[in-house]
Amino acid sequence: MDISTVIGFVVCIGAVLATILMASGLGAFIDPPSMFTVIFGMVGATFIKWPLETVLSIPTYFLKAIFFSPADPKSTIDEIGNLAETARRESIFALEKVPIDDPFLKKAMTLAADNRPPEVISAILQLEIDAMVERHKMGSDLFAGVAEDGPAFGMIGTLIGLVIMLGNLQDQSAIGPAMAIALLTTFYGSLIANIAGNPVKAKLAFRSKQEATKMSIIIAGTLGIVAGENPRLIKEKLSSFLPPAQREVEDAGE
Incomplete structure (x- = not known):
């Protein structure tokens, strides 16, 4: 989480x-009328923009923003270093038998053990990254739409409230409820956009970048193993993906 x-x-x-x-x-x-305008208007606009199966995946994307394990590039680099040691000590074909939890890293090591050319390995794995980025972008775009549609229907509700109010100026009892619709729809729309829409969009985009970085580390490490590079050199090259502060800690530890 x-x-x-x-x-x-x-x-x-x-x-x-x-x-x-x-x-x-x-x-x-x-105010139920205000809630109705914003929530159902936003839901309707989302259905217009996206196919049904994509709209139904919104809860899944929302849960991904909360329940996910942040990528740890340092542990990935260490694991690749260990795999490089195995390939150097035994052979590159031994990599296929090493137990690996990460599916992407497992696929990379399988391709390396199959003695595929480096350019083929890189192309196949890069396609995986591109597909992952597109999937995550869809989730990010969904919540970007929520952030746009919430305030938009809040403004529509505001206009509805103002029209009702102006049409009933002679009835003092109608001004209060109409003014409530005018103001609360804007409030609800802004609340949805700034508590759910924009933050979840940013979180999904951040997660996508983290995953892409981790997968890029795996590609670079795999190509180093295939090229027969020294495990220490591979780890040193991969440390360039880390922030400077983490690199300094890594160097000091060695």
């Missing part, structure tokens, strides 16, 4: 609720 995402949701929702409760009461911010 990504604890920072959970903390973020709790802090954002808690801040809004605390402000509402300290200022007045929760009841003043609950």
Whole structure:
């Protein structure tokens, strides 16, 4: 689980609720017509933009933003270093028998053990990265749409409320409910965009970059093993993917 995402949701929702409760009461911010306009309008727009199977995958993408293990490039580099030692000590064909948990790394080692040309290995694995990036981009784009449509339908609700209010100026009792629709739809739309839409979009994009970096490390390491490079040299080359601070720690440890 990504604890920072959970903390973020709790802090954002808690801040809004605390402000509402300290200022007045929760009841003043609950308006079913406003909720109906924003939520169903946003859902309808999402169905128009995307095919059904993509829309139904929104909960899956949302859970991926919360329940995922952050990529650890240092451990990947260490594992590749160990695999390089195995290939040097025994043979490159021994890599196919080594137990590997990561499916992408396992595929890379299988290709290396099959004695495929380096350019073929690189091309096959790069296709995997491209496909992964596209899948993650779809999830990111879905939540970007949520971030756009929430405020858009909030504005539509605001206009509806203003029209109702202006059409009933002679009826003082109708002005309050109409004004509530006008303001609360904007509030709901902004809330959805800034607590769910934009943050989840950014989290999915960040995760995609992390995964792509990890997979690029695996490709570079695999090509080094195939070329018969020294395991220490391979790890030194792969450390260029790490932030400078982590590289310094790695060097100091050695």
